[in-house]
Amino acid sequence: MKRGKNYQESLKLIDKNSLYTPMEAMELAIQTSKAKFDETIELSVRLGVDPRHADQQVRGAVVLPHGTGKKVRVLVFAKGDKAKEAEAAGAEFVGAEELVDKIQKENWFDYDVVVATPDMMGLVGRLGKILGPKGLMPNPKSGTVTFDVAKAIADIKAGKVEYRVDKTAIIHVPIGKKSFGAEKLADNFHTLMEAVIKAKPAAAKGQYIKSVVVSSTMGPGIKINAAKVLE
Structure with a gap:
């Protein structure tokens, strides 16, 4: 080359x-x-x-x-109070089934990190073949599967x-x-x-x-x- x-x-x-x-x-x-x-x-x-x-x-x-010097866009899979908490913490995208549909049907990737509450992982699991190869699948080891969504978002935004x-x-x-x-x-x-x-x-x-x-x-x-x- x-x-x-x-x-x-x-x-x-x-x-x-x-x-x-x-x-x-x-x-x-x-x-x-x-x-x-x-x-x-x-x-x-x-x-x-x-x-x-x-x-x-x-x-x-x-x-x-x-x-990292990069603005990071966060997508959070959550419902109810946890969804409100994610919005208040500054997540760019928050939702549930409608976001799964959008990703599946539109091949949508306008985000950099995906966070999910543990109760949403059954739903998010449907996206394994789409998010997995891009390194976007939420994972407990990296702190992206958690009920403490506010802390997860704060950490991600902090670098x-x-x-x-x-x-x-x-x-x-x-x-x-x-x-x-x-x-x-x-x-x-x-x-x-x-x-x-x-x-x-x-x-x-x-x-x-x-x-x-x-x-x-x-x-x-x-x-x-x-x-x-x-x-």
Whole structure:
């Protein structure tokens, strides 16, 4: 794949054979972000787990101290008082059967996170094949299946991110925007890595954190020294 001039220029700033400290990596990610828009800074963490086994799944959620810099639209499946609570807490969309119909019939995806009260999961389960592949299915582990909808919405709006290991044993998570600056990005990075390390499955053997790479939306990857992730 042929890369543009900006990418080639950015590549010259990175030593491919070096492992950077988290702070050095954040500074480089900002330096190598040359697009005209405020690029997202994303983290990719390769784990020493086999995601084919249920007891080696790594999944959870954490509130980043400085948020993600993205406005998040929340859809809540709830009824009665819980629906009113969700509306008061700032959810963009609140409903029940009518929202299920809209998603099924119109292939509607104008939202970023889905929250549901536990009593609604029988209904929401019908959307498994639609929401599941997009990573939108509510899940108790990520705090999106709960009766405390106000707290769930507040956390999401404050910068809560979900992390989940994919089929290739990698977690991809945005940790902020270029405009945040290196210090805030490093804070978010440390918070996320602490959560991922705590989520290590008991069945995982050997080295757990295999590699850590940070990059901007359009920029090259920068390798972080895995031994220094929590320094």
